[in-house]
Amino acid sequence: MTVQAATQQPAPHSALRGLVARHPVATFLVLAYTVYYAMAYASVRLPMLIRNDILPFNMPLIAPLGHIFASAVPAFLVVAAMHGRAGVRDLAQRCLRWRVGARWYLVALLGLPIGVLVCASAIFGLAPLHALLDKWLLLFTVVVPQLLLMTVFSNGPEEIGWMGFLQARLQERHGPLKASLIVTLPFALWHLGDVMLEFGFTLAQLPLALGVVALLGIAQFFGRVVMMWLYNTTNRSVLLVGVFHSCFDATVSEAGFAGAFIPAKTAVLIGSGVVALAAVLIVVFTRGRLAYRPDQAALQLDRALPRRPAGA
Numbered sequence: 001m002t003v004q005a006a007t008q009q010p011a012p013h014s015a016l017r018g019l020v021a022r023h024p025v026a027t028f029l030v031l032a033y034t035v036y037y038a039m040a041y042a043s044v045r046l047p048m049l050i051r052n053d054i055l056p057f058n059m060p061l062i063a064p065l066g067h068i069f070a071s072a073v074p075a076f077l078v079v080a081a082m083h084g085r086a087g088v089r090d091l092a093q094r095c096l097r098w099r100v101g102a103r104w105y106l107v108a109l110l111g112l113p114i115g116v117l118v119c120a121s122a123i124f125g126l127a128p129l130h131a132l133l134d135k136w137l138l139l140f141t142v143v144v145p146q147l148l149l150m151t152v153f154s155n156g157p158e159e160i161g162w163m164g165f166l167q168a169r170l171q172e173r174h175g176p177l178k179a180s181l182i183v184t185l186p187f188a189l190w191h192l193g194d195v196m197l198e199f200g201f202t203l204a205q206l207p208l209a210l211g212v213v214a215l216l217g218i219a220q221f222f223g224r225v226v227m228m229w230l231y232n233t234t235n236r237s238v239l240l241v242g243v244f245h246s247c248f249d250a251t252v253s254e255a256g257f258a259g260a261f262i263p264a265k266t267a268v269l270i271g272s273g274v275v276a277l278a279a280v281l282i283v284v285f286t287r288g289r290l291a292y293r294p295d296q297a298a299l300q301l302d303r304a305l306p307r308r309p310a311g312a
Helices: 015-022 024-045 062-095 102-124 127-132 138-153 155-174 176-190 191-198 203-233 237-251 257-261 264-285 292-304
Strands: none
Touching: 015 024, 015 062, 024 062, 024 155, 062 138, 062 155, 062 237, 062 257, 062 292, 102 127, 102 191, 102 203, 102 237, 102 257, 102 264, 138 155, 138 237, 138 257, 138 292, 155 203, 155 237, 176 191, 176 203, 176 257, 191 203, 203 237, 203 264, 237 257, 237 264, 257 264
């Protein structure tokens, strides 16, 4: 049974649901951009949204609110309109899928910090390793709590929409590598408001902001390749994808791993380089398939979203 046949559903009960069912990707993107940019605009009137002294680890309030209401909620709304309770249940199960094997937790949690630490040591000598030995307690008092906060309230909800709905759906149509590339552009532009707020760009400096977004998008493409591979190898676990995404942000954060053990200003470049190298190796060793098996994916989708008998 093909994926298209497995996802075929009865006609929705309303014109709005019918519109969403015909254009689910466009609907998700419209909702995601509208809500997130509305929050970015509101932050001009409500500076509280971008204050970094309300939540721990310098996290601005707009981050969890934006990721929850402009990514996770739109994904669930679109899936509910398309597939009803069965679709919502399937997405929720993928978001909470934690039984994936210990080795994948090790990959998601330790692979990037170890890679960054090794590269930093090659650049700066043994100073990062000495800092780790001297301040190892910070791993449990700072890094792990930050990682948990991001997974639950920030990057985890963010990937519900961008991986759990959008990239997973595009993978069924275009394959994993092309889906990663397609998602990169809207995902990077989604962060345009963040870039403008973080760097203090005005509308007159929009071309400069777009240039920063383009550079960010290149790094994000490699990240989306790695996360697509993690998603496929863990039986479609959005949770592990969110853990890896959170691990990257916590690793390069000045308030987290980078600030404690390596020169924080270089952490983003080193971390992005490690992810890029991992992505290239994954593409080479999987021959671009990123562990995706279409027949198995169609079978899983068929079980999660069973078709009703004709005429029902």
